[in-house]
Amino acid sequence: MGKSCANRFAIIWALVPLALVVGMGTHRALPADGILAHWQSMWLPDADIFLRFAVDGTSWLFLLLTSLVTLFALAATAKLGLGGRAYCALVLVLEGMLFGVFTARHFIPWFLCWEMTLIPSYLLIRLWGGPGAPRAALRFFIMTLGGSVFMLLGFLALQLSVGTMDFSKLAELASNKELVPLLAKTFASTGCTGQFLLGAVAVCVFLGLAVKLPVFPFHAWLPAAYAEAPTPVTMLLTGLLSKMGVYGLLRILLPIFPEVLPALAPTLMLLAVVTVLLGAVAALAQRDLKRILAYSSVNHLGYCAMAVVAAAAVQTDRSAHAAAISGTILQAFNHGIIASTIFFCIGLMEQRSGGARNLADFGGLRARAPIFCGLMGIALFASLGLPGLSGFVGEFLIFTGVFALVPWAAAVAVIGLLLTAVFFLRLVRLVFHGPLHPACAKWPDLTTGERWLLGPAIALIIIPGLCPQVLLHCLNADTVRLLDLLHILS
Amino acid sequence: MTPAWTLISAFAGALLVLLLPARAAGLARVIALAASIIGAVAAAAACLTKLQRLDAPAWSFDKPWIPELGIRFHLAADGLSLTLLLLTGLVAIAGVLFSWNVETRPRAFFAFFMTIIGGVYGVFLSRDGFLLFVFYEIVILPKYMLIAIWGSTNREYGAMKLTLYSIGSSALILIGLIVAYAASGGTSFDLNDLASFKYAPALQYWAFPILFLGFAVLAGMWPFHTWAPTGHVAAPTAASMLLAGVVMKLGAYGALCVAMPLFPQGFVEWRLVIAGLAVIGLIYGALTALQQKDLKFVIGYSSVSHMGLILLGLATATHWGLRGAVLQMISHGIIAGLLFGIAGRVVYARTHTRDFSALREFDLWRTLPGAAVAFTVATAASMGLPGFSGFVAEVAVVIGVWHSYPWLLLPVAVGLIVTGAFSLRAMHRAFFPERHALAAPAPPLPPLTWPEISAIALLSIFSLAIGIYPLPWVTLIDDGLRSPLFQSILSLP
Numbered sequence: 001m002g003k004s005c006a007n008r009f010a011i012i013w014a015l016v017p018l019a020l021v022v023g024m025g026t027h028r029a030l031p032a033d034g035i036l037a038h039w040q041s042m043w044l045p046d047a048d049i050f051l052r053f054a055v056d057g058t059s060w061l062f063l064l065l066t067s068l069v070t071l072f073a074l075a076a077t078a079k080l081g082l083g084g085r086a087y088c089a090l091v092l093v094l095e096g097m098l099f100g101v102f103t104a105r106h107f108i109p110w111f112l113c114w115e116m117t118l119i120p121s122y123l124l125i126r127l128w129g130g131p132g133a134p135r136a137a138l139r140f141f142i143m144t145l146g147g148s149v150f151m152l153l154g155f156l157a158l159q160l161s162v163g164t165m166d167f168s169k170l171a172e173l174a175s176n177k178e179l180v181p182l183l184a185k186t187f188a189s190t191g192c193t194g195q196f197l198l199g200a201v202a203v204c205v206f207l208g209l210a211v212k213l214p215v216f217p218f219h220a221w222l223p224a225a226y227a228e229a230p231t232p233v234t235m236l237l238t239g240l241l242s243k244m245g246v247y248g249l250l251r252i253l254l255p256i257f258p259e260v261l262p263a264l265a266p267t268l269m270l271l272a273v274v275t276v277l278l279g280a281v282a283a284l285a286q287r288d289l290k291r292i293l294a295y296s297s298v299n300h301l302g303y304c305a306m307a308v309v310a311a312a313a314v315q316t317d318r319s320a321h322a323a324a325i326s327g328t329i330l331q332a333f334n335h336g337i338i339a340s341t342i343f344f345c346i347g348l349m350e351q352r353s354g355g356a357r358n359l360a361d362f363g364g365l366r367a368r369a370p371i372f373c374g375l376m377g378i379a380l381f382a383s384l385g386l387p388g389l390s391g392f393v394g395e396f397l398i399f400t401g402v403f404a405l406v407p408w409a410a411a412v413a414v415i416g417l418l419l420t421a422v423f424f425l426r427l428v429r430l431v432f433h434g435p436l437h438p439a440c441a442k443w444p445d446l447t448t449g450e451r452w453l454l455g456p457a458i459a460l461i462i463i464p465g466l467c468p469q470v471l472l473h474c475l476n477a478d479t480v481r482l483l484d485l486l487h488i489l490s
Numbered sequence: 491m492t493p494a495w496t497l498i499s500a501f502a503g504a505l506l507v508l509l510l511p512a513r514a515a516g517l518a519r520v521i522a523l524a525a526s527i528i529g530a531v532a533a534a535a536a537c538l539t540k541l542q543r544l545d546a547p548a549w550s551f552d553k554p555w556i557p558e559l560g561i562r563f564h565l566a567a568d569g570l571s572l573t574l575l576l577l578t579g580l581v582a583i584a585g586v587l588f589s590w591n592v593e594t595r596p597r598a599f600f601a602f603f604m605t606i607i608g609g610v611y612g613v614f615l616s617r618d619g620f621l622l623f624v625f626y627e628i629v630i631l632p633k634y635m636l637i638a639i640w641g642s643t644n645r646e647y648g649a650m651k652l653t654l655y656s657i658g659s660s661a662l663i664l665i666g667l668i669v670a671y672a673a674s675g676g677t678s679f680d681l682n683d684l685a686s687f688k689y690a691p692a693l694q695y696w697a698f699p700i701l702f703l704g705f706a707v708l709a710g711m712w713p714f715h716t717w718a719p720t721g722h723v724a725a726p727t728a729a730s731m732l733l734a735g736v737v738m739k740l741g742a743y744g745a746l747c748v749a750m751p752l753f754p755q756g757f758v759e760w761r762l763v764i765a766g767l768a769v770i771g772l773i774y775g776a777l778t779a780l781q782q783k784d785l786k787f788v789i790g791y792s793s794v795s796h797m798g799l800i801l802l803g804l805a806t807a808t809h810w811g812l813r814g815a816v817l818q819m820i821s822h823g824i825i826a827g828l829l830f831g832i833a834g835r836v837v838y839a840r841t842h843t844r845d846f847s848a849l850r851e852f853d854l855w856r857t858l859p860g861a862a863v864a865f866t867v868a869t870a871a872s873m874g875l876p877g878f879s880g881f882v883a884e885v886a887v888v889i890g891v892w893h894s895y896p897w898l899l900l901p902v903a904v905g906l907i908v909t910g911a912f913s914l915r916a917m918h919r920a921f922f923p924e925r926h927a928l929a930a931p932a933p934p935l936p937p938l939t940w941p942e943i944s945a946i947a948l949l950s951i952f953s954l955a956i957g958i959y960p961l962p963w964v965t966l967i968d969d970g971l972r973s974p975l976f977q978s979i980l981s982l983p
Contacts, residue, residue, distance in 0.1 A: 044960060045961070046964075108876070108885075112881075115875045115876050118875070119875070126922055127922065134918065138914065142910065145873075145910040145911075145914075149903050149907050152884075152888070153902075156885060157892050160889050186893075190896050190897070
């Protein structure tokens with residue numbers, strides 16, 4: 001089977017999960033527990049370990065994102081002349097594992113899918129990446145694995161003392177404040193308090209999630225991996241793999257550890273704010289387009305971490321919590337679409353300029369390729385949070401929530417917003433405007449195929465920006481349930 | 491088919507191969523394959539029967555052998571033995587398939603091979619201490635021959651070192667068994683009788699380490715592990731698979747089913763030491779593997795590291811820990827077989843090197859993609875990624891460690907991370923190396939043959955099957971752990 005045949009097959013194949021996910025979302029006569037679909041099978045029933053998967057509104061949104069971005073990345077693969085049998089197979093395996101991560105309701109199946117994303121992404125970076133890819137792929141793999149080991153050990157402590165690793169059962173127990181006494185009882189011989197033990201478990205889990213997100217200081221793998229990976233893989237990394245971290249913070253850390261998170265929150269908040277600032281400052285210092293975007297992803301996902309930590313820190317203001325939590329999910333969804341769109345645009349630039357992607361290699365593109373610049377401009381402005389585009393909605397909700405919960409963090413993080421605007425505008429000025437760079441003199445504008453690919457992506461940026469209710473509507477019921485579980489009253 | 495067929499088929503196979511006339515030497519591998527398949531099928535059938543009727547009494551065969559000394563020919567198979575029998579059968583099939591094209595003296599090779607398999611089956615089935623020891627000894631000589639005649643790098647040294655360690659450890663085991671036999675009145679060698687006798691605590695305190703050490707040397711416990719890497723590297727592929735896959739498990743099995751039940755109080759006194767040595771072995775094996783330049787040495791040291799996890803599981807003396815230890819025996823048996831098969835047979839037979847810098851020139855990812863895919867799967871399984879058998883074992887052992895020695899978890903975490911690092915590094919450097927863009931294109935290599943593909947598929951499928959659906963395996967192991975032998979250990983505070 002030839003390369004283009006494999007690519008075409010994979011694209012058509014990737015339409016199937018998209019159709020299924022959309023189909024699942026259309027009949028929205030939601031049952032009372034909010035579960036759209038579920039499936040389970042035995043693993044070790046005597047330890048209450050089941051392979052349990054379920055889709056609720058939030059999961060559904062992440063599934064939609066996964067199927068959209070995978071399809072987009074596969075189409076981009078074909079456009080950029082990459083791909084082949086092994087490549088497409090790995091992308092589809094990765095997609096399957098991501099579906100698992102976003103739907104698993106028990107730690108074991110969740111962790112299974114979480115770890116199994118590593119091998120395909122390692123191989124995709126390693127085998128199709130740039131010259132620095134081997135090192136980048138190795139570092140990516142080992143750092144993530146390191147975080148995961150701690151997460152596993154933490155959850156196994158819960159298994160021993162509580163007897164289950166089911167997310168909803170653990171959240172139920174946490175909601176009744178039973179985890180601390182159970183841990184204290186099991187590990188009485190160590191002489192540590194239950195509070196300390198649960199805190200240690202929470203830190204372990206946070207470590208695993210923080211590497212994926214990534215949160216400072218666990219971001220060291222990210223710039224090289226994003227820059228060296230082939231562009232469609234970078235789209236997957238930023239659009240989907242980083243969302244695993246956001247999803248984990250929201251669906252695992254927040255509901256299971258409310259007993260200890262307020263005590264840990266100041267430290268975590270500091271890390272989140274540093275992530276926001278560091279991402280923005282580092283992006284400002286970079287000249288390589290892919291690295292700029294990589295750091296801007298760090299910055300944007302830092303807002304998500306900040307919102308989750310803020311929601312964990314204070315337990316009073318219900319409307320602020322609702323804003324922070326739904327803002328996080330929207331930000332994750334929108335960032336997934338926006339960042340993969342921008343990376344696709346960078347891939348097109350790289351292809352047209354023969355591999356160059358430094359700021360200095362471009363100039364005055366607007367004159368040569370107005371449609372390309374217009375569409376990429378929309379994506380860039382969405383990324384810096386222009387109202388009316390999708391990026392604004394999530395950031396607005398996050399800042400509304402965080403201002404009410406932890407004012408100082410929001411105040412400091414606003415600097416990050418400003419810096420983001422600075423480096424995106426600089427990018428627009430240097431690349432689109434100014435004198436025409438001699439290397440860009442023969443730059444063709446978008447072909448019809450590329451327009452058809454970029455057009456829907458831009459539509460997905462504009463529509464949720466104009467009517468965010470479309471997305472919020474999926475989340476409300478879940479958010480209410482989460483807030484009830486956390487006993488947050490108005 | 492009773493589990494006895496495993497034993498019968500292996501020894502009958504060995505005998506048949508020896509009786510072959512010289513002109514029909516090519517049939518040796520066919521007979522060996524048939525015998526291995528019969529053994530594996532018998533074990534699998536017994537496992538399935540057991541799963542269907544868990545409360546049925548275990549199969550056993552009990553005849554007096556040397557009545558004057560109270561020695562009986564007592565074989566029995568509970569769930570635990572059955573899973574290990576099945577493991578042995580699988581590794582035997584894969585071993586024959588990976589040695590499909592042994593040209594030098596095939597009859598002797600397969601006769602020794604089947605004798606080892608028969609001895610291993612015998613150990614897993616024996617319920618009499620003396621009988622167990624006899625089978626244990628049967629394994630040693632063919633092991634030496636396989637390495638000394640068909641081995642590679644430094645084979646005389648490797649074979650001699652391994653054999654001396656084995657003989658030393660057998661001596662310790664014999665002493666330990668005789669102490670137990672004499673102290674319990676000298677009437678029976680039956681393990682159940684020996685274990686039900688209450689030995690004086692002072693005797694247990696010094697007899698336990700002797701017996702345990704005898705088995706632990708074969709299980710590759712640090713600092714008595716040094717025979718393992720050199721022996722594994724020197725051995726021909728099928729022998730490395732057997733050594734790492736099942737022979738090391740004999741040590742762990744003996745520690746679990748003989749040393750610990752016989753002297754439970756001695757075990758309590760020493761278990762902290764065992765746990766400490768196990769963790770050192772786990773980390774030391776992983777760190778050493780991280781620095782090797784030879785693919786087979788990486789796998790050899792990884793065995794030391796993985797066996798550390800087994801011993802750690804035993805030392806926790808919890809249900810989860812023992813369960814995890816047995817699961818890890820099975821899992822490591824399969825995975826070590828797979829890794830050695832790929833490194834020793836698939837790669838080495840084609841490239842004649844195992845050195846990372848030399849392998850780089852072969853660009854294996856392009857010239858031998860099948861092997862690269864198989865090794866990636868084996869690496870994932872070996873580093874304990876979920877979905878493979880190693881993960882299930884790791885989860886069970888770690889729960890046991892949380893219960894007994896929570897503070898040991900920090901070094902265990904380090905060990906697990908380094909395990910990931912060295913597995914990945916070996917895969918990276920052997921199969922996906924960094925090459926200069928201008929380097930000469932690698933010479934083409936012959937593609938994988940059918941015996942190789944079937945062996946790889948067999949082992950990978952079992953590793954995945956255990957990882958995805960561990961329930962039947964755990965059920966069988968739990969059945970074995972319900973035996974009265976382990977109650978004195980599991981009831982420890």
